Amino acid sequence: MLLLTLLLVPVAFATSIAVLKGFGVNIGRKAAGGLATVVFALSFFQVVYISTLMTGRMTEFYPWLNMLNLSFSLILDDLSLLFAAAIAGFSALASAYSIIYLKAHKHPLGAELYFANLLLFEVGMLGVVLSENIIQFLLFFEAMNIPAFFLAYFWGDKGGKEAAMKYILYMAVGASLLIGGITYLVGSTGETSLFELPARIAEVGLNGDLLVAGALFAGFAIKIAAIPFHTWLPDFHGEAPTPVSALLSAVMIKLGAYGWVRIVFPFFPSVIEGSSGFLAVLALLTIGWGGYMALSEPDFKRLLVYSSISQVGYILFGLATLTSIGVSGGLLHVFTHGSAKFLLLLVAGSFIYSVHRRKISELGGLAGKLPATATLALVGALSISGAPPFGGFQSEWRVFVGGMERASSLALYGTEWAFWTVMTWIGVLLTALTAAYYMWTVMKILYGKMRPAFVDASESPSLMLVSMGVAGFIALLFGFAPGIITAYTDRFAQLMVIIFSG
Amino acid sequence: MYEFLNWLVPLAGALLTPVIGRRRRPAEVLALLTVGVSAASSLILLLNFEEGLSTLGLPGLTFGVRTDALSVYMAVIASTISFLIALYSIEYMAKDSAYTRYYFFFQLFVGSMVALVMADNLLQTFIFWEMVGLCSYALIGYWYRKASASRAGLKAFLTTRLGDTAFLTGIVLLYANTGTFSYEKISEALLENPSLQGLFLVGGLLIFWGAVGKSAQFPLHVWLPDAMEGPSTVSALIHAATMVKAGVYLAARTVEIFHVLPQWGLYIAYTGAFTALLAATMATVNNDLKRVLAYSTISQLGLMFAAIGLLIEEGLAGGTFHIFSHAVFKALLFLSAGAVLHATRLNDLRKMGGLRRKMPLTFAVSLIGILALSGVPPLNGFFTKELIISASIHGNLLVFALIAVTSMLTVFYGFRWLALVYLGDARSREAEHGHDPGLLMKIPLVVLAVGTLLGGVTMGSLSSFFEVRLEGISVVGLLLSGAIIGTGLVPAYLFYYSRTLAPDILTRGRLGGSIYRMLARGYYIDDLYLGFVKGFIGVSRAAYARIENAVIDGFNYLLALLAKLAGGELNTLVEHVFFSRGTIRAGGRAIIMGDGAIKFDFGVIDGAVNGVMRVLLGLGERLRRVQTGVLEQYVFIVSVAAFFLMSLVLVLSFIGA
Structure with a gap:
């Protein structure tokens, strides 16, 4: 029941809030927000508690579609444990932050429904990482788009409606690719368990199927917003309510990476091995193009989103190396980047809240008025730029060691050796681009003369500061104790790499 | 403990x-x-x-x-x-x-x-190396409300960061091939496996590039002069005690690993010697109190690298010992400059003068600092510079020639600086307000001055501490030093002390003038980089508007436009387009008819895209229609697009295999 309650409790609360609302009972912004925050926080501690009980993996099966011989099956292993903790934890912070943020972003539907949607959104994401069978995985993967759509459509900024439409269309395309691939796999193997499928796929000889592998890879690539499937992201994250954007960047898009390592990589090892060079190029293109566009983005919030696109490239690069340290580093980057980007988006939200502006050219000299927020902005920016002692550095160097180890496993001074060496070097070089656009932006927003319009600006309210402070602490914590994450990712990566080394 | x-x-x-x-x-x-x-x-x-x-x-x-x-x-x-x-x-x-x-x-x-x-180990060094960079960023841009200060902090951070990317690549390269970050184990791995020499040369040069950034060597030297925007104490900290010395330390430390690779040493020696000369020439014409000292630091660091790169015991000792001498006398000079700045609020050498009488103690310690910088015996700078010069004679004559010229220029700009600040008459009102600092500032000045005077005494114990055997100073070496000092001192004396020659005598002519301007602008290196950065950002802006927003994002909308046309809703579309923007119709038709290749103007596409977007996802009633009507078409079309991209993936992966 431990896993099932993770999903059921938020659903129950979301439903109750909606039903009450239907009967005209408004419990109010603070009550709904507080309730949601508590639910998320309890889920987080429940996940932590489960991790202490867990040996290997934990599974739960419930009767579901008997006709199809399909049960509702939940699993928690090394990988999904980390994702589940991140989803619940960041949701709690985002929800606490929203209580204040919504004061300035009202909608006739009322704040209660916002929190109901937030609860459902968390369930959608949790369901993805807790699913043991692929059909259920797909259902949750698509279901989470619905609350996300509503959150942006109703509570988003000016362009929220248009961006939400764009989002749902892109996701529909991704879904069509995933549905096509998955139904084909299930149809030809008669197996639905994510953990049985790799062996069955190899048995029926589909493990080298380029088309299916490509469809699934692209389906997840749309979610993670790899180049050139990325243009929905700046629009959607830019216009969604800021705490939701933070959640989207920190965890939701990373579920695409989860799909890669859970499905695409183990299902089609030979395809992945053959195309790992291509994946590395795609990764660097994503890093480079995302960063290069961030350099020109005039809107602070959208800049952060372009940076997310760019950073996702490091995850892919780490995975593409197919070395245990690279894969582990790539997965670590999910969390180090997640914490820092979450923090930065909340900082952007605080600026919107305090001075009602998001254009970089309209901000300036804020360090004097919002010193704590400014310090946190610097923490986030430095962490993503890969500067020690923050978390970003810990994941990035592992990713690059992965690239060089891949090179050193090949014939010395050969073409492929040169390819991986140069790719890694470009990857490291691109961290300077990240530092450039972040520090440049930080300078323009925080330093220099304060604008006269901000004379009355005041520091963010304390609840917002607490949410940001916790995120900043996590970003710093990962820098000193990456072992919290790598204890799990190392184990997972070693198991995964075995598939590739034969 | x-x-x-x-x-x-x-x-x-x-x-x-x-x-x-x-x-x-x-x-x-x-x-x-x-x-x-x-x-x-x-x-x-x-x-x-x-x-x-x-x-x-x-x-x-x-x-x-x-x-x-x-x-x-x-x-x-x-x-x-x-x-x-x-x-x-x-x-x-x-x-x-x-x-x-x-x-x-x-x-x-x-x-x-x-x-x-x-x-x-290398990784731990790198972590703290980056933290040092972070602190310098924060301290250089300490007065963040001043735009020039925060810009200087940014410049320092990013320039050194560029070197650090090479450093990290080098570390990662060595780790992947030896499985360790430890200095000792890496050097053992190289000795055990000589076939890795080529790889280690690459790794060693990459690591040295980290030092190039941190110690402001050519071509990454541009950040250090700007770093003067911070408080003078920070300048002293950066130049004497921390930060820039980290690069020299790294070179000296990694000699342990790379000493078997002569090319590695040669690259370091040439970089150092060339930078030393380059920075010294720039220091001769600069008119900023602290910038002259900054160029001097770059130059002195170059000497240390040149000596270490020779990969002989004498050079290694010279480079390493000079870190100590330089730290003491350069801290002294920066803190004296700080005292001047504190009292007069002046940066411009042209407005100073006459401070000798107003600030006798500061003048005295500055004089000691400049004498040590020039390598005058028996101050600490003399002994270590003597070691460097003698090592370069034994090691590499080109390096020696560059070092010798640098040393002459050092004497010249050192005494020029001293004369402009302290001698003659006050050239502005502020300069008349000079006064010696209070006790807390005096103590460090005096301690450092004593250290500069007596630093030479430690040379014997230093060499036994490092277990190096050094020859005593020869008569030839002394004569050589005398010649170098004399060559630098004579023009400085004529221009700035006796004033028999006017300083602008050399810059009056056309050639002299352009050389002067070139030196004053730092060989236009900064301008070159700035141009590059501006171009980089400019191209990024263009790409953002014309590729990201017009082509990649617009691609889907363009397809939607075609779908609309094919879907028989031409009339509605034309109507909307007609009302939204006149040019769109022409542009859209040009693209659809295929004759638009020449007139392929992104602006038109952008307009068309926006127009179509407004049509498809417009407000009010239109939205509802879109949600029900065009959705499937839209999804279908985007799927087709994704299919094309996937095919590209497949083709490319076939090529890869």
Whole structure:
């Protein structure tokens, strides 16, 4: 029941809030927000508690579609444990932050429904990482788009409606690719368990199927917003309510990476091995193009989103190396980047809240008025730029060691050796681009003369500061104790790499 | 224990500063105390020297520390000089209100620098190396409301970062091939497996590039002169005790690994010697009180690299010992400059003059500093520079020639600086207000001056500490030094002391004028980089507007436009388009008809895209229609697009296989 309650409790609360609302009972912004925050926080501690009980993996099966011989099956292993903790934890912070943020972003539907949607959104994401069978995985993967759509459509900024439409269309395309691939796999193997499928796929000889592998890879690539499937992201994250954007960047898009390592990589090892060079190029293109566009983005919030696109490239690069340290580093980057980007988006939200502006050219000299927020902005920016002692550095160097180890496993001074060496070097070089656009932006927003319009600006309210402070602490914590994450990712990566080394 | 105290205590002090440093006095005392503990424990290590490795295990985190001659020596320099600067800071920063931030980064700076030199492996060195960079960023841009200061901080951070990317690549390359970050084990791996020499050469050069950035060597030297935007104490910290010395330390440390690769040493020696000359020429014409000293630092660091790169014992000793001499006399010079700045608020040498009478003590210590910089016996600079010159004669004559010319120029710009600041009559009202600083600032000045005067005494014990055997100074060497000093001193004397020659005699002509302008602009290197950066950003802006928003994002909308047309809704579309923008119709038709290849104007596409977007996802009633009507078509079309991209993936992966 431990896993099932993770999903059921938020659903129950979301439903109750909606039903009450239907009967005209408004419990109010603070009550709904507080309730949601508590639910998320309890889920987080429940996940932590489960991790202490867990040996290997934990599974739960419930009767579901008997006709199809399909049960509702939940699993928690090394990988999904980390994702589940991140989803619940960041949701709690985002929800606490929203209580204040919504004061300035009202909608006739009322704040209660916002929190109901937030609860459902968390369930959608949790369901993805807790699913043991692929059909259920797909259902949750698509279901989470619905609350996300509503959150942006109703509570988003000016362009929220248009961006939400764009989002749902892109996701529909991704879904069509995933549905096509998955139904084909299930149809030809008669197996639905994510953990049985790799062996069955190899048995029926589909493990080298380029088309299916490509469809699934692209389906997840749309979610993670790899180049050139990325243009929905700046629009959607830019216009969604800021705490939701933070959640989207920190965890939701990373579920695409989860799909890669859970499905695409183990299902089609030979395809992945053959195309790992291509994946590395795609990764660097994503890093480079995302960063290069961030350099020109005039809107602070959208800049952060372009940076997310760019950073996702490091995850892919780490995975593409197919070395245990690279894969582990790539997965670590999910969390180090997640914490820092979450923090930065909340900082952007605080600026919107305090001075009602998001254009970089309209901000300036804020360090004097919002010193704590400014310090946190610097923490986030430095962490993503890969500067020690923050978390970003810990994941990035592992990713690059992965690239060089891949090179050193090949014939010395050969073409492929040169390819991986140069790719890694470009990857490291691109961290300077990240530092450039972040520090440049930080300078323009925080330093220099304060604008006269901000004379009355005041520091963010304390609840917002607490949410940001916790995120900043996590970003710093990962820098000193990456072992919290790598204890799990190392184990997972070693198991995964075995598939590739034969 | 002391090998941990000397860096952990300042780091802990930094963490404590925001807590107990809310008021000024506790913050100052805390900084003095922690940096003092660091200096004391470094000195204890020096006196009870014992080589060894030790580790400190925290949960999930292990620090490896190496105590050997080099690390202890560097730790002593960094911590003791920093202690004097901390003492000086109390008076110098007395009127500044952001002291919490100042002392936080000050202690973090010192702690990271000492940790950097004590680290027993490359990764740990790199971590603290980056933290040193972060502190310099924060301290250079300390007065963040001043646009030039925050820009200088950014420039320092990004320029050194560029070098650091090479450094990290080098580390990662060596780690992937040896499986260790440890200096000792990496050098063993190279000796065991000589076939890795080519790889190690690449790795070694990449690592050296980290030092190029940090120690402001050509071509990454441009950040250091701008770094003068920070408080003078910070300049002293950066130039004497921390930061730039880290690069020289790294080169000296990695000699242990790469000494078997002569090409590696040659590259370092040439970079150093060339940079030394380049920076010295720039220092001769600069008119900024602190920038002259900054160019001088770049030049002196170049000399150290040149000596280390020779890969002979004498050179290694010369380069390493010069770190010490330079740290003492350059801290002295910067703190004197700080005293001048503190009293007169002047930066421009042309407005100074006559301060000798107003600030006798400052003048006296500055004179000592300049004499040491010029290599006049028996000051500390003489001994170490003598070692460098003699090593270069034995090692590489081209390097020797560059060093000799640099040394002449050093004497010239040193005495020019001294004359412009202190001699003659005051050239502005502010310069008349000069006065010697108070006691807290005087103590460090005097201590450093005494250190400069008597530093030569330590040379014997230094060489036995490093276990190097050095020949005594020969008569030839003395004569050579005399000749160098004389060649530099004579023109300086004629131009700025006796004034028999007007300084602009050389710059009046056309050729002289253009050379002067070139030197004053730093060989236009800064302008070149700025142009590159501007171009890079400009192209990014263009790509953002014309590719990202027009082509990639517009691609889908364009397809939707075609779908609309094919779907028989031409009339509606034309109607909407007609009302929204006249040009769209022409542009859209041109694209659809295929004859638009020549007129392929992105602006039109952009307009068309926006127009279509407005049509498809417009407000009010139209939206509802879109949601039901066009959706499937839209999805279908985007799927087709995704299919094309996937095919591309497949084709490319076939090529790859």
